Amino acid sequence: MSRIRSKDTKPEMMVRKFLFGKGYRYRLYDKKLPGKPDLVLSKYKTVIFVHGCFWHGHTGCKYFVVPKTKTEWWLNKINRNKELDRKSVKKLKTDGWKVIIIFECKLKDGKAGKTLENIANRIEANGNTNH
Template identity: 50%
Template sequence: MDILTPEKRSAHMSRIRSKNTRPEIAVRALAHSLGYRFRLHRRDLPGTPDLVFPSRRKVIFVHGCFWHGHEGCRCGRLPKTRTEFWQKKIEGNRHRDEQAIRTLSDAGWSSLVIWGCQTKDRASLTEILSNFLGPKGRGGPQTEAVGRTS
């Protein structure tokens, strides 16, 4: 068994992505195939949401079960070593997530959190996305074209 020195641990942790993760790409591909169009990683919005639907004023965060402390998920369990460190780190992530969602809500945005484990069931994920995003198309207020009559 290889023991991770602080240098090795740092190198290992630096490979953990915050963007373009496998679950995030799965959500993006499904949303796009369903006809929804979006922007990625808008840094001007609190929490830098993974998918942003500006005309609908909706955002989606795709959270890793471990890093964001998904309760009840086997992938969200704390390691048996350095438990205090990991508990503090994950609680900080959860607090930051809650604050970002609250700030977005106060600004008139709706937020959805999709957990990494939810991306494995395509049918369920399709239903979640469709229910959250609503009818396809621009998503803004619908106006009818009024024709001129002579």
């Protein structure tokens, strides 16, 4: 697991390049905020998490398959990740942040363009933009 990247992943870089190209400016991995969001757009009071489907247990996704070995250990780890995600999102919303969560599968299989445009629309939108 030491070789697994937690920063600068391909899906994350895709989102960053798109947003930068659209003129959005952001900070990366703000440790002061719950969950250390991947991107923080302070001007829009918006944070973006780009989640790996496996690591964050994306239910119903073809990229989330529980390993056949050490199954209990993996399920505990993934469930811990999901619980930490829930707590972070709840705290961020309580503090007035707009939270956008993008799973890696939404940036694959020809879905990237639509997903990226949706992110830009959600940044600009008022009110609740979470799913």
